[in-house]
Amino acid sequence: MASWDWQLYCTDMVTEEIAPKCFGAPGYETYLDAMIRGWGWTMFVSIAGLLVALVAGSLIGVLRTVPNRKLAMFGESWTELFRNIPLIVQLFVWYHVIPRLFPVLDLPPSVLVVIAIGLFTSSRIAEQVKAGILTLPKGQRYAGQALGLTLPQTYRHVLLPMAFRIVIPPLTSESMNIVKNSAVAFAVSIPDLAQFSLQASEQSSFVQIFLPVTILYFVSAYAINRVAKVIEWYVRVPGILGAK
Secondary structure (H helix, E strand, O other), X not given: OOOOOHHHHHEEOOOOOEOXXXXXXXXXXXXXXXXXXXXXXXXXXXXXXXXXXXXXXXXXXXXOOOOOHHHHHHHHHHHXXXXXXXXXXXXXXXXXXXXXXXXXXXXXXXXXXXXXXXXXXXXXXXXXXXXXXXHOOHHHHHHHHHOOOOHHHHHHHHXXXXXXXXXXXXXXXXHHHHHHXXXXXXXXXXXXXXXXXXXXXXXXXXXXXXHHHHHHHHHHHHHHHHHHHHHHXXXXXXXXXXXX
């Protein structure tokens, strides 16, 4: 087994010279600099995409359960549209097609990637929110309306608080998946971890590049898993939903 060359991470990616400092040396971009920057882009795309997915997915999930048939059909159409087109195709549509159809938008590439990943994931979250709401007894909806609550108030104060508690485990999986799915951003030259690993591996060791990148992906997804577990414990309802 070849020895591990730690100096690689302090080497400038352009000149292949050893930098005065491994991280943040003026005038140099070391492999470590580029890796940390790529990790930052990965987390930005993941977190921003997750926020888009949670907002859009929750709204669409609610629409799919309302009594209004047109709104329910819109929600169903949205889910089927974004769920049945591969993520990489949706990414190219947002990056190459939408700017040509609507040049006035002039959105940065990173925003287009966030929208693509967010809307793709929203279809999956919408499915989970719908399932969470339909899992609840119908009597809860009727009880809310019997108390004089409007339909939006019934969703806000009665149905959604319980439905979101039920779907935390699948939402956790989607939150972890979005970190992994963010790797498609390399296809449109967003300098994320995947883009860094492909560029760096062309001029360096595959093992010393892909191993730390793999660990960073694992740590990022696992950290989201732990945060979700804390939220699940914090919002648990004693006696139900698996709470002790």
